[in-house]
Amino acid sequence: MNNLFEHVLNPLSDIGTNDFFNIDEGEDAWSDAHANFLSSLSESETKDLLKCSHRLDLKSRDYLFRAGDHSNDVYIVAGGCIRLFQVSPTGKETILWFSFPGEIFGIAELSRGNERQLYAVANEATQVFSIRSKDFTQFLGTHPEAAMKAIGILSARVRALGHILVGLTSDNVETRIARLLMRFAAVSSGTRCCAGSTEGELCVRVRLTHQDIANLIGASRQTVSTTLAHLRKIDAVRTVDQHIHIVQPDHMRRLLGLSAA
Amino acid sequence: MNNLFEHVLNPLSDIGTNDFFNIDEGEDAWSDAHANFLSSLSESETKDLLKCSHRLDLKSRDYLFRAGDHSNDVYIVAGGCIRLFQVSPTGKETILWFSFPGEIFGIAELSRGNERQLYAVANEATQVFSIRSKDFTQFLGTHPEAAMKAIGILSARVRALGHILVGLTSDNVETRIARLLMRFAAVSSGTRCCAGSTEGELCVRVRLTHQDIANLIGASRQTVSTTLAHLRKIDAVRTVDQHIHIVQPDHMRRLLGLSAA
DNA sequence: ACAACATTGTCGCCTAGGTGACAATCTTCG
């Protein structure tokens, strides 16, 4: 599956020789929320799309766009990770999702000639392909298959946001965190964790601060710290290097199965 | 309000001459969350789409589908109103959105051959066109313009859900209710309220029980009752017949402008 | 018209989680 991308990566360095492109389909609706747009395209589609793109390199914390901007380009992550979030007037940040390599973002604002609705910032050093909205629209118009893929991506996002909404109104913080971790573990599965991971453990490969988690699940930073400490105490998770390991995925899954389908 | 649709309900005459289809673009992202799919299509597209549809009549409270169902047809509301919601394992119902005449729903589950993720129930006597997913997919494939419209609809839904999410994590119940009412008022604008409405008032034309509101904003029924009573006391809203009127829209808007862009 | 059911209004009590305030570590980068 990866070699399919060699031609993508090449003209533009070796981004994406990386296994990140492999996202195995989990059983729930989350997994395909991170459906990989780029990899779903055929070779010729990919070529057509990327030939009108240009690449951007972002340092950690660089903003790609902000709410209110008038740009409405569409982006595809080549490597790294982009954080998409909104800020409420009170300054509270709500992270809507992260975009990982191969994923596309900014489409939802394509149809709204208007203003950007959210902020996109590089969560780490990140490379993206940027495509002018006009070019992208034209690409979709001339590649019906790709348009259908786009519809699929957006649909997945709708479903994912729906699930988040339900979780937010009916789960407590601990459950929300647990679910979030499982989700990210699924996204980043496919690569064994480099650090010493006991067999059977799941690795949440993304660097998430407690604040990030708080912003993702709609809780306060302090509560996240406390809850995470508790999850550690009951051996549900452990911290390796900078990231979290889920010690007994099955146990966790069962736990979540009970508190939310 | 319904006679406007008479021609839809007749086979399929000149849909779209009607005013209801015209939803005036508000300044926020909500308004186009209820973008009207049917009216955005050209006459020939409409004809092509509807010729492979068949019509269903639903009584109030009839289920169109349930989570877990294997059907994945796509529907377009002809008249009435469909409530789309999920149920958490604890039995808590979360309403994701209502679909009004001309709106399409079920697309988000098109790409997921799998199972329905949510429940769709008639909120009142309702007529819908149902289209088999295969037919709809084919329709999109052969009508690029329509596919773009679909992308637009889904994008709007993504934006809308994003906003709801932000509101949920940063606004209190009163603000959430206020925003909700403004949103529904916008959706149902365009027709003057039949009942005695003082000039300048906005009418929320949908029949919403307190429980509905609670399920929409993620609060308890009791809190909604209390909060609504408070809004009534401060003359922000009043209850006419079965529905709510927003007394001073501008005042309300300003209020919301402060607590959330 | 009436029984069965759905909706609303309002209590009082109770807890999950927000907030502020520090101190203790980590990271970064000049």
Added chain:
DNA sequence: CGAAGATTGTCACCTAGGCGACAATGTTGT
């Protein structure tokens, strides 16, 4: 290296809003 800045851990305190329990009032089907 070392200072400025991020990130974490943990207090104590406080409140928005959930929950159960009724009574009153509306709505519906037959």
